[in-house]
Amino acid sequence: MHKGKGMKFVGDSRISAERKPNIPKDYSEYPGRTEAFWPNFLLKEWLAGSVFLVGFMCLTLAHPSPLEGMADPTNAGYIPLPDWYFLFLYELLKYEFASGPFILLGILVIPGLAFGGLLLAPFLDKGPGRRPHQRPIAVGMMLLGLASVIWLTYESASHVDWAQRAEANKPIPPSEVEIDKQDPGYAIYEKNCMTCHGGDLSGGAAAPPLIGIDRSAEEIAKIAREGIGSMPADQFTGSDKELKKLTDFIVSVNKQAK
Template sequence: MKKGKGMQFVGDSRITADKKKFIPKDYSEYPGKTEAFWPNFLLKEWLVGAVFLVGFLCLTIAHPAPLEGPADPTDAAYLPLPDWYFLFLYQLLKYQFAGGDFFVLGAIVIPGLAFGGLFLAPFLDKGSNRRPVKRPITTSLMILGVISVFWLTYEAAAHVDWEAKAAANKPIPPGSIQVDTESDGYAVYEANSCIQCHGGNLEGASGPSLIGIDYSVDEIKDIAVNGIGDMPAGQFDGTEEELQQLAEFIVAENEDH
């Protein structure tokens, strides 16, 4: 500014003089075919996502996932089971064409083709129509994928006793159970290393709790010798008299609790 010449303003070329407020494009000439991404389409996506999230959280609260017991590296008979969202792949490996000598086919090739097909679906079917019946390739791949995952998951879960797994691994507050450690049965229980898997008070450790079970003396004797579930046979190493004492001790503790 020079003296006597007044003030001079310099405009900024980064700001247009005729800048207007953002107004979504008018799609009224194409009803049902397209719409503005913001806010129309994005708002619908948010609403659907929120409803799904709330429903999923309610489901997890109403039906908590069963948890496995603590890992035990000394248990050679333990069969690990994947989480529910991997059960369909677990089931796939049970079939002859996808397991054994064909493990690579079932573990890598088939899942790779399936997920690769879903990934390539938008590139294979470039139709602009949003109706599923007008996009046969994408719709067919999605329906086939959903049916396969649901069916394989159902087949895998049908052979698992989820209630028994959940009950066996139900946590018991420390110190809430006290057993008769002076009995002859407890001495047998301790001598045969049962305490390592089932805890000092039968509360469960790497193995399930022995409190709250509904077995007779003869059934417990048979389990101790022949095993059950993840418990292998041959765990008991004692006389017939000691086996009787052990079984009676476990049954007596369950009657007391």
């Protein structure tokens, strides 16, 4: 110890006695190669995400997705389709190696390997370069996945007439159909059907709507007597004459909806 210099005390010899300010690393030594995560990199990510979000919102406002009517369990001819971003998985299940006895390959193994490979790609390709030709494994797997999704989506969408499908299954608001409550069949409908199908035939949580159905009076009468799907048999308790009035009423309402 030198005179006039004082004495310094530390609790651990591994800790420097000199306090250094908490200043982030100077990245100016590596121009164009790296940057600080906060705020430089994160701000760029937020800006890119905001531009994409605004563009996506404008697209949905300009071209809203077509909505279909409520699900009708009595319609055996209806073919459900997933949303557009799952169409490639739907198309995959049409191939022999991913359907039938190999269905587990189509719904679990193949998608699991594909998405798992994309997750592992950065760990499999640890090259220091950032250009595509310097990251052959990661870039190759990403291009393969992207090409597969685009091709399968195109193949699935090209076999569907979306305009005709939307027109055939479009929802019909009850307000557009005038319900004649003076019709003799409406009183029978109130007694037998209103609890499940609603006062305006628009359906509910327990039953589908009776507006927009494509069934004859005979088919409706058979369903009322024998039931269908989750609807039990003998739901209608009236006479044959009352059943005739009920079916005529339902058919007349659907004629207005067409």
